[in-house]
Amino acid sequence: MSTQSGGYYLPAPSHWPIVGSIGLFIMLFGFASALPGTSDGEMGNMTMMYIGMAIVAFMLFGWFGQVIGESESGKYNAQVDTSFRMSMVWFIFSEVMFFAAFFGALFYARQLSVPWLSGEGNNAMTNALLWKGYAGDWPTNGPASVGGKFEIMSAYGIPLWNTIILLTSGLTVTWAHWGLKKDNRGQLIMGLFLTVALGAVFVALQAYEYIHAYNDLNLKLTSGIYGSTFFMLTGFHGLHVTIGAIMLLVMLFRSMKGHFTAKNHFAFEAAAWYWHFVDVVWLGLFIFVYWLV
Amino acid sequence: MLFKTIVIFILFLVVSSLFTALYSMIKDKGQSNRTVKMLTMRIGMSIGLLILLLIGYQLGWINPHPV
Numbered sequence: 018m019s020t021q022s023g024g025y026y027l028p029a030p031s032h033w034p035i036v037g038s039i040g041l042f043i044m045l046f047g048f049a050s051a052l053p054g055t056s057d058g059e060m061g062n063m064t065m066m067y068i069g070m071a072i073v074a075f076m077l078f079g080w081f082g083q084v085i086g087e088s089e090s091g092k093y094n095a096q097v098d099t100s101f102r103m104s105m106v107w108f109i110f111s112e113v114m115f116f117a118a119f120f121g122a123l124f125y126a127r128q129l130s131v132p133w134l135s136g137e138g139n140n141a142m143t144n145a146l147l148w149k150g151y152a153g154d155w156p157t158n159g160p161a162s163v164g165g166k167f168e169i170m171s172a173y174g175i176p177l178w179n180t181i182i183l184l185t186s187g188l189t190v191t192w193a194h195w196g197l198k199k200d201n202r203g204q205l206i207m208g209l210f211l212t213v214a215l216g217a218v219f220v221a222l223q224a225y226e227y228i229h230a231y232n233d234l235n236l237k238l239t240s241g242i243y244g245s246t247f248f249m250l251t252g253f254h255g256l257h258v259t260i261g262a263i264m265l266l267v268m269l270f271r272s273m274k275g276h277f278t279a280k281n282h283f284a285f286e287a288a289a290w291y292w293h294f295v296d297v298v299w300l301g302l303f304i305f306v307y308w309l310v
Numbered sequence: 311m312l313f314k315t316i317v318i319f320i321l322f323l324v325v326s327s328l329f330t331a332l333y334s335m336i337k338d339k340g341q342s343n344r345t346v347k348m349l350t351m352r353i354g355m356s357i358g359l360l361i362l363l364l365i366g367y368q369l370g371w372i373n374p375h376p377v
Contacts, residue, residue, distance in 0.1 A: 102336045109332065172374035180360060187353040193332050194346045286335055286345060290328075293349055297328050300356055304321060308363065309314055 021058050033080040034289060040076055044069025060138075062085050064178050085284075098283065105287045109294065112257075116298055119253065123246045123305070131242065134160055158241025167244065168234040172307035177227045180303045181220055183258075185298045188214035190265070200279050202272065209269040212292065216262035223255045248308065254298055261295045264288040312345045320359045327352040 047065030052062075087093065119223075135153025136144030144151060156169050170176060193208025195201075230236040231271050237304035238248040271277065277285050331348035338344055366372040 086320050099354070100337060106332070106336060113345070184353070184357050184360060187356065191353050192344070194349065195372065198343060199348055222340070280340055282340055283335075286340060290332060290335055290345070290349070291350055293328055293331070296356070297324055300359070303319065304317060304359075304363070308372060 026094055033076055033079075033083070034216075037073065037076040037080070040069050040072030042069070044073060073208070079192075080268070085271065085276075088284075096168075101283055101308050102285075105290075109291075112294070115253075120248050120305070122303070123250065125244045126246060131155060131157060131159075152269070156243040159242050161241075163241035164237055164244055165235060167236040167240045169236065169243070170226065170230060170234065170247075172303075175222055175229075176303060179226075180299065182215050182219050182222070183296050183299050186212045187293060188213065190292050194286070194289050197272075197277060197282055197285060198279055201273075206269065206272050206276075209265055209272060213262050213266050213269060216258055216265070219258055220255060220262070222249070223258075243263055250302055250306065251273045254302060256299070257295045261292045262286070265292060313366055317359065317366075317372075319362065320355060320362070323353050324352055325361065326354065 018076065031247050043068055047063060047067070047069050049062045051061040051066060053059055108128040129154045132138070134143060134148050135151050137153070151160035158164050158167065189208050189211040191208075193205050196204025196208055236247070237244050239245075240247075268285050271284070327348050331345045332346060332351065334342065334344035363372065367374070
């Protein structure tokens with residue numbers, strides 16, 4: 018329900034914000050309670066964290082579902098449309114900052130802190146007294162060899178295949194986008210279906226690659242600076258692919274129900290743009306992590 | 311080094327077209343084809359970049375991780 022007064026959209030009171038707050042609180046409280054209290058690093062019971070996550074998921078599903086229903090019944094005016102678009106801009110801004118932090122950590126380690134340990138700049142004595150003989154070649158887990166000897170992933174093989182898969186999914190989502198713009202619903206639905214399927218294949222291959230890294234290469238999250246930056250970047254990217262695929266899956270279901278027109282389709286366009294964004298992040302990752310040493 | 315500079319330049323163009331698409335998505339409110347056109351350019355250049363990397367690798371201009 019909504020009321021309009023003087024052109025301003027006034028949403029009716031909703032229980033979803035408080036449900037979200039409770040969910041977030043329980044999730045973070047559960048996480049903090051499970052953090053290791055001793056130096057052995059063992060996590061405690063995380064049941065409460067999962068309950069919190071389930072409440073947050075329930076809130077997202079319910080709240081977004083309500084917004085979709087209100088949008089489809091024509092309750093929203095141009096002002097609401099603008100607020101959705103501005104929200105998307107801020108969401109993307111936070112995403113750019115998020116990935117900038119992890120890429121920044123990679124560049125800082127590679128170009129500055131690791132060379133310093135090997136004596137570059139004015140750090141000759143650091144190398145001579147603390148880390149004698151350490152050359153600082155990337156990839157490295159540091160002079161103390163944290164996590165033990167490891168091998169790195171070859172760019173050929175799964176990383177290349179995953180790049181091809183993700184770029185193909187960029188093509189299919191663009192094809193779906195043109196389908197919507199030209200009022201071709203079949204093309205829209207088919208394009209979205211292929212994109213979601215390719216996204217699922219990407220995530221599955223990434224999981225396979227992680228198992229390979231852990232079991233065969235001794236490359237782990239604990240493998241010093243290389244292991245931590247590698248897994249933080251590729252892992253959070255994989256999480257974003259999963260989120261993007263869920264968004265596109267919702268768009269697929271909505272398209273099948275007849276939602277969106279050539280002139281009115283912000284949810285689709287935002288989800289499609291997000292997919293392109295995640296695709297570009299991967300391209301940057303692939304090029305910087307695997308090629309431009 | 312020249313090859314790496316070209317790779318980074320194309321990557322910059324890819325990112326630029328992506329964010330131009332974001333701008334038109336916000337500005338045009340779905341009424342124009344600018345967003346989908348910029349995104350088409352974005353995917354086209356990305357695929358071109360990957361092909362260029364693979365050609366560069368075959369011709370020995372660039373190597374992934376010297377291990």
